[in-house]
Amino acid sequence: MIDALLEGLLLVLQWKAFAFMLLGIALGFWVGLLPGLGGVTTLALMLPFIYAMSPVEGFAFLLGMHSVVATTGDITSVLFGIPGEGTTAATILDGHAMAKKGQAGRALGAALASSLVGALVGALALALAIPVVRPLVLAFGSPELFMIAIVGIAFIASLSAQGARGMLRGFLAGGLGLMVATIGQDPQAGVARYTFDSLYLWSGLDLVPVLIGIFAIPEIVDLIVRGGSIAGEMPGGRLNQGALEGVKDTFRHFWLTIRCSLIGTFIGIMPGLGGAVAQWLAYGHAVQSARTVEEREGFGKGDVRGVLGPGAANNSKEGGALIPTVAFGVPGSSSMAILLGGFFLLGLVPGPDMLTTHLAVTFSMVWTIVLSNVITVVACFLFLNHLARLTVVRGHFLVPVILVLVFIGSYTANNHYGDVVLMLFFGVVGYLMVAGGWPRAPFVLGLVLGKIVENNLYISVARYEFAWLTRPIVLVLLALAVAVILYPLIQARRSRSRSNAHA
Amino acid sequence: MRNALAFIAAFTLLAVAPRAGVAQPLSFEGKTITIVCGFKAGGGYDRTARILARHLPKYLPGTPNVIVQNMPGANSITAANHVYNVAKPDGLTIGTFNRNLVLAQLTNVRGVKFDQTKFAWIGSAASESTVLAIRSDLPYKTFDDLKKSGKTLVIGATGPGANTYDFPLLLKELLGVDLKIVSGYSSSSDIMLAIERKEVDARAGSYTSLRPFIDRNLVHPVIRAKAIEAGIEQLPVDENLAPNARARAVMALRSAPEVVGRPYVMTPGTPDDIVKAMRDAFSKAIKDPELVAEAKKGKMELEFMPGDEALRIVKEVLAQPKEIVDDFRKYIKFGE
Numbered sequence: 103m104i105d106a107l108l109e110g111l112l113l114v115l116q117w118k119a120f121a122f123m124l125l126g127i128a129l130g131f132w133v134g135l136l137p138g139l140g141g142v143t144t145l146a147l148m149l150p151f152i153y154a155m156s157p158v159e160g161f162a163f164l165l166g167m168h169s170v171v172a173t174t175g176d177i178t179s180v181l182f183g184i185p186g187e188g189t190t191a192a193t194i195l196d197g198h199a200m201a202k203k204g205q206a207g208r209a210l211g212a213a214l215a216s217s218l219v220g221a222l223v224g225a226l227a228l229a230l231a232i233p234v235v236r237p238l239v240l241a242f243g244s245p246e247l248f249m250i251a252i253v254g255i256a257f258i259a260s261l262s263a264q265g266a267r268g269m270l271r272g273f274l275a276g277g278l279g280l281m282v283a284t285i286g287q288d289p290q291a292g293v294a295r296y297t298f299d300s301l302y303l304w305s306g307l308d309l310v311p312v313l314i315g316i317f318a319i320p321e322i323v324d325l326i327v328r329g330g331s332i333a334g335e336m337p338g339g340r341l342n343q344g345a346l347e348g349v350k351d352t353f354r355h356f357w358l359t360i361r362c363s364l365i366g367t368f369i370g371i372m373p374g375l376g377g378a379v380a381q382w383l384a385y386g387h388a389v390q391s392a393r394t395v396e397e398r399e400g401f402g403k404g405d406v407r408g409v410l411g412p413g414a415a416n417n418s419k420e421g422g423a424l425i426p427t428v429a430f431g432v433p434g435s436s437s438m439a440i441l442l443g444g445f446f447l448l449g450l451v452p453g454p455d456m457l458t459t460h461l462a463v464t465f466s467m468v469w470t471i472v473l474s475n476v477i478t479v480v481a482c483f484l485f486l487n488h489l490a491r492l493t494v495v496r497g498h499f500l501v502p503v504i505l506v507l508v509f510i511g512s513y514t515a516n517n518h519y520g521d522v523v524l525m526l527f528f529g530v531v532g533y534l535m536v537a538g539g540w541p542r543a544p545f546v547l548g549l550v551l552g553k554i555v556e557n558n559l560y561i562s563v564a565r566y567e568f569a570w571l572t573r574p575i576v577l578v579l580l581a582l583a584v585a586v587i588l589y590p591l592i593q594a595r596r597s598r599s600r601s602n603a604h605a
Numbered sequence: 606m607r608n609a610l611a612f613i614a615a616f617t618l619l620a621v622a623p624r625a626g627v628a629q630p631l632s633f634e635g636k637t638i639t640i641v642c643g644f645k646a647g648g649g650y651d652r653t654a655r656i657l658a659r660h661l662p663k664y665l666p667g668t669p670n671v672i673v674q675n676m677p678g679a680n681s682i683t684a685a686n687h688v689y690n691v692a693k694p695d696g697l698t699i700g701t702f703n704r705n706l707v708l709a710q711l712t713n714v715r716g717v718k719f720d721q722t723k724f725a726w727i728g729s730a731a732s733e734s735t736v737l738a739i740r741s742d743l744p745y746k747t748f749d750d751l752k753k754s755g756k757t758l759v760i761g762a763t764g765p766g767a768n769t770y771d772f773p774l775l776l777k778e779l780l781g782v783d784l785k786i787v788s789g790y791s792s793s794s795d796i797m798l799a800i801e802r803k804e805v806d807a808r809a810g811s812y813t814s815l816r817p818f819i820d821r822n823l824v825h826p827v828i829r830a831k832a833i834e835a836g837i838e839q840l841p842v843d844e845n846l847a848p849n850a851r852a853r854a855v856m857a858l859r860s861a862p863e864v865v866g867r868p869y870v871m872t873p874g875t876p877d878d879i880v881k882a883m884r885d886a887f888s889k890a891i892k893d894p895e896l897v898a899e900a901k902k903g904k905m906e907l908e909f910m911p912g913d914e915a916l917r918i919v920k921e922v923l924a925q926p927k928e929i930v931d932d933f934r935k936y937i938k939f940g941e
Contacts, residue, residue: 143675146646150655153899240802289764289789292938301679301686301716374795431817432798439794440647446817446904453821516645516677557789564787565759565804 103461107229110465114473119162119466122155126166127474131481133167134174137184137314137511141171145440149447157448158466164444165467166474168437169221172416173478176213180409181206181332181492182504183321184314184511189416191313192381195543196401196408198321203404204333207344207490208351212406213413214479214486215352216359220414221475223363224370224421225468231371232457232464235429242372245570248558249579250372251551254379255280256586257386261543264395264594268541275535276544282307283552290560302520309378311512311525312549318508319529320536325497325504332493332500345486351406358391358407359414366415370422370435374558377419377435378550384415385543390589394597398590402541421471428456428464631878634667636697639674640869641688643681643702649813651675652903653730653867654701657887660896664886680766680939682709682716689719694872696879699727701869704862705766707922709939711858711930721919724870725880726912727887731905733866734832735768736840737776738815738824739807740800748827748841752782761796761805762788765938769793771859772809772830776843778936779852800824812837816904830860834906854929859937861922865915867907884912 113119126148133144145168152160171187178186180197193213200209231238242250255276262272285296286306297303325332352359362384369380388411392398401408423435431452433439445452456464492500512525535542562570570576640658644650651673658671665671676684681702688700703709707721739758745751751758762770770788777784787805790796796808797818807824808815812834818824829840844860847853869887871880890896891909900907925933 143646146651149647149652150659153902239798243802243804244799287764287766292765299715301683304679304682304716305677373798374791426798430798430801432794432801436647439792442794443647443652443903447899447902449902451817451821453817517674518676518678518683520678553791557791560789561787561804564785564789 106461107465109462110467111469113158113462113466114162114469116158119156119159122159123162123166123470123474124477126163126168127170127478130167130170130474131174131478134171134186134190135178137178137186137310137318137507139511139514140187140310141168141189142437142440143514144171145437149440149443152444152447155448157450157460157463160444160448161463161467162470164441165470168441169417169420169471169474170478172420173214173217173221173475174482176217176409176413176416177210177482177489178507180209180213181489182318182507184318184504184508185310187416188309188313189377189381189419190412191317191378191546192385192412192543193409193416194317195385196403196405197413199402199404200406200409201332201490201493202334204493205344205404206333206493207487208348208406209344209404209409210486210490211345211348211483212351212409213348214345214482215349216362216410216413217417218475218479219352219359220363220366220417221421221471223360223414224367224418225471226421227364227367227371227418228421228424228471229465229468231425232429232461235371235425235457236454239371239373239426239430241575244558244561245566245573246575246579247372247374248555248562249576249583250369250375251379251555251558253579253583253586254383254386254547254551255555256583257383258544258547259587259590260386260389261382261547262541263539264398264590271540272544275540275542276548279545279548279550280552280555281548282312282545283549284556289557302518306553307524307549308515308521309550310515311521312528313546314508314512315525315528315530316532316535316542316546318504319526320533322501322504322508323533324536326501329497331496344490345483348406348409352410355391355407355410358388359410362387362411363414363418366418367422369415370419371425373426373432373435375554376550377416377423377437379554380415380419381412382543382547382550384411386547386586387411390586392593395594398593402543417475421468424467424471428452428467429454630666631882632667633665633669633696635669636667637670637672638665638697638699639672640699640701641684641692642673642675643677643684643700644675645677646675649733649811649905650681650701650703650867653905653907656896656899656903656905656907657730657890659899660890660893661886663893664889666882679716680709682706682714686716686718688870688872689724692872694725694874694876696871696875696883699869699871699883700724701730701867704729704733704866704868705939706868707862707865707919708858708937711923711925712934712937712939714939720873722916722923723873725873725875726916726919727869727871727880727883728912729865729910729915730867730869730887730891731907732832732834732864732910733811733813734834734837734863735772735809735830735860736812736815736826736837737773737807737809737828738819738826740803741822741825743806745827746825751827752780755783757783757785758807759805760784760786761790761799761808762786763790763793763796764788768811769796769809771937772843773807774936775856775859776828779856780843780846780848797823813904813906830863831857832860832863832866851929851932854925855933855936858922858925858929858933861918865910865918868915880912
């Protein structure tokens with residue numbers, strides 16, 4: 103095993119493989135920065151180029167590109183409040199809030215450093231999981247996936263404002279998200295739901311335009327109305343030391359970063375949950391780390407932990423998602439589904455063979471994830487402080503550029519004008535939610551989890567009737583969901599009694 | 606809107622016609638031909654389109670650029686509507702879409718704004734046979750074993766309108782096989798995983814997509830639909846087991862589009878010389894040794910069926926008597 107580990111590293115360090123990896127990184131860098139142009143589409147477009155490559159070169163190229171997309175996607179999220187990728191939206195909540203407080207450098211530093219930690223944890227998990235991966239993945243059937251989604255929904259309790267009114271609004275927003283997720287043709291009877299006879303709505307809403315609308319539009323309106331720059335009239339001098347501060351934050355909250363990386367890896371391993379889920383669970387968990395009421399209320403207004411959590415999770419999930427792809431030939435995410443096509447082109451059959459005969463190739467993938475993230479993060483740090491300065495550029499220079507990105511970003515997802523209309527519609531929804539004090543995160547969580555909840559519940563009942571409710575992992579996850587809901591209440595009571603004691 | 610489109614179409618026809626009249630040799634030199642694909646990047650339709658886009662230029666006069674544009678939506682009705690109504694009949698737009706769109710037209714699905722018989726058919730690039738594959742650790746080796754076992758077989762499926770659902774549904778309803786169809790899996794690979802963990806016993810799907818799992822003996826095919834591919838010739842065919850003519854017709858109707866597995870068309874009214882040049886280029890490109898080698902690596906099997914034959918099958922499907930269509934609609938819904 104150690105031999106294979108070293109052999110894998112040497113394979114990646116061959117000059118051709120390494121050069122292809124650098125090329126991949128350069129591509130992935132831009133794909134991540136630009137909203138809408140997603141990692142999945144780019145992987146598909148790049149697939150034909152690997153015909154002439156050896157397996158190691160091919161994967162160095164594809165994975166090199168793929169593993170930095172979430173890293174640079176965080177940059178767009180932090181700076182402009184536009185999700186650079188569908189998988190980096192959660193970074194906006196606190197990351198962009200920090201940018202508005204003049205701490206863009208610190209937020210970027212934290213996002214990048216946590217991305218790196220996440221990628222390393224994910225890669226390590228991939229390496230460690232190799233011997234136990236089959237039983238692990240097989241232990242999670244549809245009932246278990248349904249319960250994981252329920253735990254995810256329970257996180258709404260953490261993502262809502264405190265008090266009965268805040269909770270109610272959070273769960274209502276989450277419910278709305280779940281409902282919006284049902285738009286389109288249902289997979290059991292083929293009935294068209296909420297489509298109003300429109301072809302466009304038939305296949306459901308695409309996540310990217312919805313996310314861009316709900317997060318970016320309110321920020322743009324705010325920037326225009328407020329005048330000035332993103333960072334307001336904050337003194338610009340502090341921007342320069344910011345990035346290093348962000349790195350220190352990552353180590354100040356090291357265990358949180360590690361825990362969120364593990365959440366990301368776990369979600370990545372589970373096929374069918376998808377990349378968009380990991381970041382939100384990690385964000386919910388980061389919010390739980392607040393010890394007092396005041397600390398909790400600081401989330402969404404620029405708490406660095408809200409950047410570290412999703413930053414780590416959206417990178418660690420890639421290592422995780424490779425696990426079922428390699429071991430079963432069953433992709434853990436849509437990008438992995440395309441990577442699977444790459445396996446065939448390179449003459450490899452994913453499955454048990456990848457863990458024995460081709461183990462060195464598998465390890466070369468681990469190394470590619472590690473190396474490409476290290477390279478990207480180091481490269482980013484070189485001009486991070488320059489990037490951060492974009493937040494002091496006056497709004498009327500910046501808004502046209504951001505608007506172009508927003509429109510192109512929504513359109514390129516499917517090349518459909520309907521997506522632009524959808525983005526604008528959810529822009530209005532997002533603006534009204536912000537204006538009325540309704541939390542947006544639960545809505546997105548509901549939207550992301552809706553299909554997973556519905557389909558897995560249906561399959562569980564159809565397959566096992568009610569016997570699935572007694573499966574041990576289901577029960578454990580149920581207890582976890584209850585704990586997640588009760589945690590903020592207990593926390594509030596404890597801090598109340600503490601402040602009473604002080605008084 | 607429609608009038609305007611018709612006007613534009615007529616206008617471009619006028620613009621193109623005189624050139625054809627002078628009998629200039631056809632050339633696409635310096636032009637870009639776009640293949641509009643009705644699905645997202647990465648799937649079977651898209652990969653077929655992309656491999657063709659790489660090899661078609663060699664065989665087209667004037668070696669034009671050929672690119673693929675993905676236009677997903679409404680199970681590719683959107684893309685077909687676009688090629689039918691919006692694109693110009695100048696040979697620069699090729700459409701490839703869900704093979705079952707002809708069934709969508711047959712069953713009057715709302716939103717269909719095309720007539721399949723009026724497209725300028727280039728042909729089909731592959732035939733896709735559907736098989737039912739069951740877990741190899743189950744005691745049944747053949748379809749007969751399965752029917753006689755008296756046990757319910759659990760089938761994993763994505764949803765109505767997909768072959769993972771429709772094929773077993775007809776086996777259950779028309780051949781009386783004891784099946785329980787559990788649908789809602791988000792992709793066919795998720796069903797494969799459910800098979801690995803024994804949540805379900807079998808799945809239907811195209812033979813191409815099941816091959817890797819058949820090769821490593823996770824599942825084995827027991828019954829197939831009419832369309833034929835090398836390696837599964839000996840399997841029983843669903844419609845041959847039908848108890849009556851009505852059941853047979855319904856099953857035949859479901860599988861008819863599979864022979865036209867990867868349809869390629871151009872806008873109605875495309876001049877004949879362009880259609881002919883395109884058919885020639887497709888038939889040569891699909892035999893190109895480099896393409897064949899690449900397709901083999903990608904586990905794809907391409908085989909050209911010329912446009913007139915594809916059109917004949919489409920017309921045959923659309924000419925079904927009303928009572929068969931009504932019967933068919935009872936079981937099959939066009940969908941994702």
